[in-house]
Amino acid sequence: MTKSKRPDEARDDALEGESALEPIVADLEKRLADAQTVANDWKHKHDEAHEKFARTLAEADNARKRGLREIESARLYAAERIAKELLQVTDNLRRALEGVPDEQADTGLAVGVKMVEDQLVSVLANHGVKPMETLGQPFDPNFHEAIAAEERDDVAPNTVIDELVRGWKIHDRLLRAAMVRVSKTPTASKGS
Secondary structure, X not given: OOOOOOHHHHHHHHHHHHHHHHHHHHHHHHHXXXXXXXXXXXXXXXXXXXXXXXXXXXXXXXXXXXXXXXXXXXXXXXXXXXXXXXXXXXXXXXXXHHOOOHHHOOOHXXXXXXXXXXXXXXXXXXXXXXXXXXXXXXXXXXXXEEEEEEEOOOOOOOEEEEEEEOOEEEOOEEEEOXXXXXXXXXOOOOOO
């Protein structure tokens, strides 16, 4: 039969066993700490690589979008240079029509010139080039170039009252500013 140990003896044996395990536990704790350091280093490298990948992916996407915008812009405004030159032709056709006396407005030549002007304006419109409406509009320095001002009391100040040269837009962009005459507030007469 086995003799049972007293509680003091059992405690002493346990303490001796624990002291024998201390170097093993310390070694395991050191290995665990080293493994955690290596794991943290790898996690840090992974996070950096993931962040770099995400940035590169975003930059590539931005470059793709920018390229698409530039292609679309080039497509929309491809006719800009030739349109500017053709505006001079429309101006000359318009001047020719304005120079025709009223009694000759229905002659074949005047009608033909009007048809050519209309056709040219239509072709320009097919490419997004359209004349701007200016008469009666408030003066806007972004779209109008004021050539003269005239005192008028029948319209609000800074209203376009005459269009000397027609203004044009290509899609949403100004192609040529309109040259206009604007109204201004009449000055009080000297006799008053």
